[in-house]
Amino acid sequence: MDHLYPKAMGHLVMLAAVFHYSESTLSVSANPEIFNPGLTTKLTVKCNYVKNDTSTSSPSALVSLFLSRANNGSSDYEEFASLNVFLGQQVNLITQENVKASGAINSTGESFIALTWDSPAEDVAGSYKCTAQGPDHVGHSVVIESTVDVKSSAPGNKDLLSQIQQLDSHLKQVEATINLMKTDFAGQLVQVSKNDTHVLALNDQTAQDINTLKQANANSSSANMKLLLEAFRSSVFSREFNGPNATYWLSKNSYTDVRDAENLCKLYKGYLVEINSDGEYAAVREFLNRLDTEIYYVYVGATDERAENQWVYRSDGTPVQFTDWAINQPRPGPDYNCMFMEESLGWRMSAYRCTSLTPIYALCELS
Numbered sequence: 547m548d549h550l551y552p553k554a555m556g557h558l559v560m561l562a563a564v565f566h567y568s569e570s571t572l573s574v575s576a577n578p579e580i581f582n583p584g585l586t587t588k589l590t591v592k593c594n595y596v597k598n599d600t601s602t603s604s605p606s607a608l609v610s611l612f613l614s615r616a617n618n619g620s621s622d623y624e625e626f627a628s629l630n631v632f633l634g635q636q637v638n639l640i641t642q643e644n645v646k647a648s649g650a651i652n653s654t655g656e657s658f659i660a661l662t663w664d665s666p667a668e669d670v671a672g673s674y675k676c677t678a679q680g681p682d683h684v685g686h687s688v689v690i691e692s693t694v695d696v697k698s699s700a701p702g703n704k705d706l707l708s709q710i711q712q713l714d715s716h717l718k719q720v721e722a723t724i725n726l727m728k729t730d731f732a733g734q735l736v737q738v739s740k741n742d743t744h745v746l747a748l749n750d751q752t753a754q755d756i757n758t759l760k761q762a763n764a765n766s767s768s769a770n771m772k773l774l775l776e777a778f779r780s781s782v783f784s785r786e787f788n789g790p791n792a793t794y795w796l797s798k799n800s801y802t803d804v805r806d807a808e809n810l811c812k813l814y815k816g817y818l819v820e821i822n823s824d825g826e827y828a829a830v831r832e833f834l835n836r837l838d839t840e841i842y843y844v845y846v847g848a849t850d851e852r853a854e855n856q857w858v859y860r861s862d863g864t865p866v867q868f869t870d871w872a873i874n875q876p877r878p879g880p881d882y883n884c885m886f887m888e889e890s891l892g893w894r895m896s897a898y899r900c901t902s903l904t905p906i907y908a909l910c911e912l913s
């Protein structure tokens with residue numbers, strides 16, 4: 547039964563199309579007709595109407611165009627967008643979906659409705675039906691229809707591979723530079739060649755790489771970037787834990803500059819951990835206490851670099867809502883403008899330099 551149902555549906559749709567379809571007067575097309583959610587960056591469905599003076603079975607004057615959609619092989623079409631002579635070029639969108647629409651009714655040329663999705667999600671798939679209405683040559687109202695099926699297909703290994711290969715060399719470079727940023731526990735820079743000049747140069751390169759990745763991530767059309775970041779995630783973060791209000795990811799490597807740590811969090815749409823409540827503080831400290839690795843410092847996303855001892859969150863500049871400074875903290879002065887949590891202080895809060903050779907890890911918060 548499961549197999550028969552969609553087949554039967556397919557025939558019904560075809561019959562309907564043949565019955566109403568009037569030679570190239572009305573057509574609806576999709577580009578592409580099969581898309582990969584997460585990889586396809588753009589999908590367009592376009593309904594076209596060209597007046598045909600020799601046809602007696604189609605409207606001689608177009609009054610309205612409708613585009614409707616039925617999901618999952620159902621025959622319940624829901625109206626999606628419409629256009630009529632009174633609206634002119636103003637497409638009436640009847641959907642909450644994030645879709646761009648354009649269209650025109652043109653009594654002498656081509657009339658159309660075009661819908662465009664950036665990075666279409668799975669539920670954009672369905673059967674799209676275009677309907678044109680208007681009086682025929684003797685004044686009877688006629689309705690003609692045309693349909694197209696838009697299918698979604700899970701990205702196959704092949705699709706993913708080709709996308710990943712395109713950026714693979716870039717990723718390898720980023721991974722290599724991040725690995726080279728590793729510093730040892732004593733605070734000495736460790737690098738395969740033991741050449742500090744070289745390491746410093748690579749740090750600049752990493753900042754650039756992070757910037758490139760960030761830009762690509764900001765491009766809404768780069769859905770593949772999301773997949774790549776996801777693939778890259780396990781080589782950048784070592785642990786995570788879920789709190790009731792946010793998720794926290796701990797970086798695999800340490801960073802000598804708070805801005806590099808911050809960029810890493812931003813790349814993944816997060817920010818350096820911000821402690822807003824007793825409960826969050828307790829949860830974060832418990833997580834840090836459970837670490838069995840040689841991690842002794844994490845950055846907190848707060849700073850007083852604008853005004854001495856006025857601590858604000860780095861992400862939005864609003865005043866810090868919760869502090870639990872360790873004894874003799876925060877130390878005053880321009881050398882102590884960044885906030886940390888320190889293992890040797892029972893993971894309580896301290897102030898220190900925003901840039902130093904001490905290996906400090908990024909704890910990213912994603913809400």
Ligand SMILES: *[C@@H]1O[C@H](CO)[C@@H](O)[C@H](O)[C@H]1NC(C)=O
Nearest residue numbers: 569570571598599600601602
């Ligand atoms: C217009 O309609 C006639 C009759 O249905 C058909 O034969 C002809 O191919 C159509 N012309 C165009 C350009 O579609």
Ligand SMILES: *[C@@H]1O[C@H](CO)[C@@H](O)[C@H](O)[C@H]1NC(C)=O
Nearest residue numbers: 650651652653654655656657
């Ligand atoms: C209508 O179509 C004709 C012929 O294609 C074209 O020259 C004209 O600019 C169009 N008018 C509008 C308002 O789009």
Ligand SMILES: *[C@@H]1O[C@H](CO)[C@@H](O)[C@H](O)[C@H]1NC(C)=O
Nearest residue numbers: 617618619668669670671672
């Ligand atoms: C289509 O069907 C699938 C599986 O039955 C379901 O998860 C999904 O929500 C449906 N989509 C829509 C738009 O109804």
Ligand SMILES: *[C@@H]1O[C@H](CO)[C@@H](O)[C@H](O)[C@H]1NC(C)=O
Nearest residue numbers: 739740741742743744745747
């Ligand atoms: C360090 O690296 C730089 C740039 O690659 C190179 O010019 C220099 O000779 C290296 N120094 C040592 C001591 O290896």
Ligand SMILES: *[C@@H]1O[C@H](CO)[C@@H](O)[C@H](O)[C@H]1NC(C)=O
Nearest residue numbers: 758759761762763764765768
């Ligand atoms: C982002 O999109 C803009 C405009 O579409 C393009 O010029 C730029 O090269 C893109 N950047 C990346 C990193 O893909």
Ligand SMILES: *[C@@H]1O[C@H](CO)[C@@H](O)[C@H](O)[C@H]1NC(C)=O
Nearest residue numbers: 789790791823824825826829
């Ligand atoms: C979650 O948010 C509530 C309300 O802001 C707060 O009271 C609580 O401490 C938070 N808990 C954690 C673990 O973040």
